Amino acid sequence: MNSIVWLSDEAGVGFPPVANALTEPDGLLAAGGDLSPQRLITAYERGIFPWYAEGQPVLWWSPDPRAVLFPADLRISRSLRKRMRSAGVETRLDSAFSAVIAACSAPRCAGNGTWLTSEMIAAYARLHELGFAHSVECWREGQLVGGLYGVCLGRVFFGESMFSRETDASKIALVRLVDEAMARGIAVIDCQITSPHLQSLGSRSIPRREFTKLLLEHCHPHNRGSWA
Numbered sequence: 001m002n003s004i005v006w007l008s009d010e011a012g013v014g015f016p017p018v019a020n021a022l023t024e025p026d027g028l029l030a031a032g033g034d035l036s037p038q039r040l041i042t043a044y045e046r047g048i049f050p051w052y053a054e055g056q057p058v059l060w061w062s063p064d065p066r067a068v069l070f071p072a073d074l075r076i077s078r079s080l081r082k083r084m085r086s087a088g089v090e091t092r093l094d095s096a097f098s099a100v101i102a103a104c105s106a107p108r109c110a111g112n113g114t115w116l117t118s119e120m121i122a123a124y125a126r127l128h129e130l131g132f133a134h135s136v137e138c139w140r141e142g143q144l145v146g147g148l149y150g151v152c153l154g155r156v157f158f159g160e161s162m163f164s165r166e167t168d169a170s171k172i173a174l175v176r177l178v179d180e181a182m183a184r185g186i187a188v189i190d191c192q193i194t195s196p197h198l199q200s201l202g203s204r205s206i207p208r209r210e211f212t213k214l215l216l217e218h219c220h221p222h223n224r225g226s227w228a
Contacts, residue, residue, distance in 0.1 A: 007033030018062040027063030035123035064208035067191035071181045073202040091176040093227040097128045100135040100147040104161035131224030136173045155218035158190040187218045
């Protein structure tokens with residue numbers, strides 16, 4: 001029976017093999033450590049991401065199966081195409097990363113907390129400063145109405161979170177992300193955990209071992225810099 005590994009700030013950035021992750025809860029691999037840029041990049045290269053609540057130690061996950069979106073598989077419904085033509089929404093890249101992650105961290109309904117802790121927000125802001133984390137934003141009449149953010153390493157974009165303040169704004173941001181992915185030669189967008197929302201847009205679930213092979217093939221070299 002597998003058990004999770006406890007990391008420490010002094011123990012370097014090594015992670016156990018993802019095959020050691022628990023099946024219940026699905027994908028829990030390790031706990032502890034910090035959110036330094038080096039540790040985060042090492043984690044993403046191996047298909048591992050942090051996800052925990054305020055007051056908990058950092059929890060590291062690698063679920064099986066893994067939800068991914070191959071850019072060529074994006075499905076745009078007729079209603080979404082109509083919305084994109086009529087909504088008057090402008091999309092931008094890396095122009096308001098802090099505002100996007102702040103919006104993603106807001107509770108989704110009354111009484112609920114957020115999984116994006118203050119420590120995580122600061123860590124991704126640092127990755128953005130270093131040119132590894134990016135935002136896609138939807139603007140209408142000068143107001144931020146939707147968007148998403150994630151981490152890009154080589155030809156893999158690791159999607160982290162999205163938000164909408166207007167109908168379909170996050171979907172429009174995803175369409176722009178896929179356009180950018182195709183222009184930049186990004187081979188796969190990691191969606192982490194499947195959902196009906198993502199499936200409707202063309203994502204699929206693949207075995208973790210297949211996802212790991214994709215990372216070995218596409219995650220290097222790292223291309224840093226703003227997408228703006």
